[in-house]
Structure formats: C-alpha cells, structure tokens
Amino acid sequence: MKTETLQRVLADREAKRQFALVTHLETGGQSILYLDGADEGEIEVDTGLRQAVENAIRDDKSGTVPGTDGDMFVEVFNPPLRLLIVGAVHIAQPLARMASVAGYDVTVIDPRGSFATDDRFPGVTLVNEWPDEAMPPLDPDRRTAVVTLTHDPKIDDPALAAVLRSDAFYIGALGSRKTHAARVERLTESGFTADEIGRIHGPVGLSLGAVSPAEIAVSILAQVTQALHDKERVAA
Amino acid sequence: MAADAGVTAISKDDDVLNEARAWREGGRDVAIATVIRTWGSSPRPVGSHLAIDSGQNFVGSVSGGCIEGAVIHEAQEVIETGKPKVLEYGVTNELAWEVGLACGGQVHVYVEKLD
Known part of the structure; x- marks a missing residue:
C-alpha cells in the first residue's frame, strides 16, 4: 500500500465518507471507490466491480469479490453506527x-x-x-x-x-x-x-x-x- | 470518564491504521496484514488489521492470538521484498500443525508493505 493511499483512507474516514479500499490480491494494486461515484487509483473499475463494491458498502460488509483478472479484496469504510x-x-x-x-x-x-x-x-x-x-x-x-x-x-x-x-x-x-x-x-x-x-x-x-x-x-x-x-x- | 473517545478508537480499529501511518512517517519499515476471508468460527472479522514493523513490533490483531506470531514472521519477508502475499491458515492447511487455529476456523490474511 502506498503511504498516500493510507493517508487518503484515514482522511476520508475522518470526514465520514462512505467508500471502499479495493485491493487486487495478486498485483497489490489499489483503488479507492466512493459510494457517490468517484474512484481513484490503479485498478480499472468496470461496471461489475463498481456494482459489487457499492453493494458491499451498502451492506457494510467487507469481503473478496472476483474481478476480471483476479480476486479483489473490498474493505468497506463506513461512518460509525x-x-x-x-x-x-x-x-x-x-x-x-x-x-x-x-x-x-x-x-x-x-x-x-x-x-x-x-x-x-x-x-x-x-x-x-x-x-x-x-x-x-x-x-x-x-x-x-x-x-x-x-x-x-x-x-x-x-x-x-x-x-x-x-x-x-x-x-x-x-x-x-x-x-x-x-x-x-x-x-x-x-x-x-x-x-x-x-x-x-x-x-x-x-x-x-x-x-x-x-x-x-x-x-x-x-x-x-x-x-x-x-x-x-x-x-x- | 473523559477517556471515552480513546476507548471508541480501539473498537473502531482506528489505532492500527493510524499507528501504521505514524510508524511509516517516523521512518520505520511497515507491513499491514488484513483479514480478507474467514470460514467457520474465527475470532476476528474480515477487515481486521495487524500492523508490523521490521523490528517485529506490532499493533492490532488478525486472530485471537494464535497466528499473529506466524504473520509477524511472514511480514518480515514482505517488508524486504515489497511483494504482497496471501497467507492461509486453518485446519486444511499444512501449517495447521504449526500455527493452527484452536477454534477450528480458517482465515486468509493479506500482507502488504506500506511504501
């Protein structure tokens, strides 16, 4: 993980945004996907991946989803309950x-x-x-x-x-x-x-x-x- | 009473990622381990973090304490090579004899270097 990515995750969490950190488990590439539609990072986000990530954020459930070229780990960051x-x-x-x-x-x-x-x-x-x-x-x-x-x-x-x-x-x-x-x-x-x-x-x-x-x-x-x-x- | 905010931080897992960043900014080599999959009974949910430095200092947890030692060991290699890896622990794994989970569950842990 790049230090900038971690800094961004921590800042977005502090700002109580709804987002997920997506990690390509083979390459280690990462992107941050926001529930409001934006994304930022190294992973190419297709419609299928975005849908899976949005579902994960709504369900408040981190987990692994299949991507086009390997498994992706989706770590959900939601504001506190x-x-x-x-x-x-x-x-x-x-x-x-x-x-x-x-x-x-x-x-x-x-x-x-x-x-x-x-x-x-x-x-x-x-x-x-x-x-x-x-x-x-x-x-x-x-x-x-x-x-x-x-x-x-x-x-x-x-x-x-x-x-x-x-x-x-x-x-x-x-x-x-x-x-x-x-x-x-x-x-x-x-x-x-x-x-x-x-x-x-x-x-x-x-x-x-x-x-x-x-x-x-x-x-x-x-x-x-x-x-x-x-x-x-x-x-x- | 006034310590409430600090207590909350622990339950939110905040301290681990914040600590990892603080270590990195202090010039230390750091790896972050994250629980990415669990099966059966496992004590820490998906998304739990363990931060490790090259001096084998660590904060957080990825299990009830049964596999942390092994993850900290593997993290040293990740810090050296910079290559992330997925570690698999559980009853079906050959490592079970060494660092099995007493609960009988299985857990996959992703370890990455903080660059």
Whole structure:
C-alpha cells in the first residue's frame, strides 16, 4: 500500500465518507471507490466491480469479490453506527458510555437543559431540542438505532413519530408493558399502522432481569446488537 | 470518564491504521496484514488489521492470538521484498500443525508493505 493511499483512507474516514479500499490480491494494486461515484487509483473499475463494491458498502460488509483478472479484496469504510438516545436520564449515562465503547457515535436529545449537560455526558453530542425538531436533521438511516428513555409521552411520542417511518435498524422505548400498551394506543390514534408501531421494542432491552441503570443499559445495547446482526444470522 | 473517545478508537480499529501511518512517517519499515476471508468460527472479522514493523513490533490483531506470531514472521519477508502475499491458515492447511487455529476456523490474511 502506498503511504498516500493510507493517508487518503484515514482522511476520508475522518470526514465520514462512505467508500471502499479495493485491493487486487495478486498485483497489490489499489483503488479507492466512493459510494457517490468517484474512484481513484490503479485498478480499472468496470461496471461489475463498481456494482459489487457499492453493494458491499451498502451492506457494510467487507469481503473478496472476483474481478476480471483476479480476486479483489473490498474493505468497506463506513461512518460509525449511530445511537440516538432520547432522554438525558440516568440510564442514558451508562448507555452512552457503553455504546461509545461498542463503536457507536452517540447523540443524546433532551429539551430539558438541566438533564442534557456536558457534566453528565462528557464527550457526547447533546441536542437541547424537542425530538420532533431534533430528529429530522439527524435523518435516522439504516445504520442508526433510536432509543427513547424518558417515558414521558410529551418527549418520547414525538420522537417515535419522527422515526417510525425512517430506516433506523432499531427503535426501542423504555416503559412497562402497561406504559407501552398506552403508547401503542396513542400512536395508533395518530395514524401509525400496526406494522410501523410493531417496530418498537417495548419494553426495551433483552430480558435479563436488569435492575440498575447500568444493567438496563447492557440489556438495551444487547438488543441493539442483536437487531444489528439479525439479518446476517437469518441468512447464515 | 473523559477517556471515552480513546476507548471508541480501539473498537473502531482506528489505532492500527493510524499507528501504521505514524510508524511509516517516523521512518520505520511497515507491513499491514488484513483479514480478507474467514470460514467457520474465527475470532476476528474480515477487515481486521495487524500492523508490523521490521523490528517485529506490532499493533492490532488478525486472530485471537494464535497466528499473529506466524504473520509477524511472514511480514518480515514482505517488508524486504515489497511483494504482497496471501497467507492461509486453518485446519486444511499444512501449517495447521504449526500455527493452527484452536477454534477450528480458517482465515486468509493479506500482507502488504506500506511504501
């Protein structure tokens, strides 16, 4: 690998671009292919290779693909997965830290300024806005998980309404079965379909018997992890 | 608490490629090993990196520790010749007796010099 290529890979990753480093496994030749269509490097990129690379980037899956004159290794570089936490509550503190360790870019949304403070969430992106305003610009995509933790309908409901029709790979909402049943009723009245509402994991988290905020954070992060890998497990 | 950003870096594998660049810019000869294929159970996923210098210093991993020694050894040749190679480890490989994977999986590792 040329040092310039590595520098470019690191700079593009820092800039959170979606791209792949393609390596010809026999010659060692390399190119960088961007999801937005550009490519740069020594490998001649035909339509077949570009298609395979774009699929790999979308599936977030590095791997080897056959090229016209030998195997190519496609190493995918995508921005970190995102976790959007609604509610800067106690559980959000360990969850933000654990998710960060697991590689997520964490954003905490809470309109209540005294909750979402840098002291309580060091190093975490904080948004002091109502979720219906905060969510659209964050544009939850298929590499985003959303968890609501306030169990205050005034804050959680608009957040859920903003993400139920998004591509987010995980949507979870804290609250007991009773709380969740009431939430389902409200969302149904607001015009969401059973399928859309059925995307919500509620009560949130895997059933671990978790009690403390940190334990509940473990159960939530475990369920997010499970949702992330579900597609692959079914395929395997 | 404030160390969160650093912890994240490790899980993202950032440190390996950054370290490789830092070593190279510091004038050291460096090879990068990358997991390119796995079969069965293998501890590190495709895309995992191990950076090695000519003094056999290394950072990162391509397995649970079972084949790193062999990869570091092979990397010395790659650093000398500048020619990349694909290393194959697993139960069907003759090297299995020397540096087999305890998990019974197979792994292919691409090793290249950082020019």
